[in-house]
Amino acid sequence: MASIKRLPRPLLSTYEWQIEGACRSTDPEEFFPGDAERGNKRLNREQRAKALCATCPVLQQCFDHAMAVQEPYGVWGGTTPEDREALRRGVAV
Ligand code: SF4
Structure with missing residues (x-):
């Protein structure tokens, strides 16, 4: 579950790195799956x-x-939610 309590303060200096993101002009669906996406399509x-x-x-x-x-x-940052969860648990990905 997402929690906005973990988000940093809404200051330009906190988020300005996003302006340089390589994904800035990419279809967001390349980074965020549809609800029904599974298997090889997702991979x-x-x-x-x-x-x-x-x-x-x-x-x-x-x-x-x-x-x-x-x-x-x-x-x-080059990680999926599963990658990040594994890293939080100390598992190499
Ligand atoms: S690391 Fe990936 S998701 Fe993050 S800004 Fe760059 S291209 Fe986008």
Whole structure:
């Protein structure tokens, strides 16, 4: 469950890294799945999103943000929600 309590204060300086995101002009559905998406379709989409993240100049900031706020949805900083959950539990991904 997402919680806005974990979000940083809504200051420009906190979020301005997003302006440089490689995904900024990409279809959001490449990073956030539809409810019915499963299996290979999901894996393929996640791999495409992660490939774009690998080229992103703000990958580290994006990853740090997603981990700090425990972002439960979508690909952030080259990680899926499952990747981030595994990292939080100390499991290498
Ligand atoms: S790391 Fe990935 S999700 Fe984050 S801003 Fe860059 S392209 Fe977008």
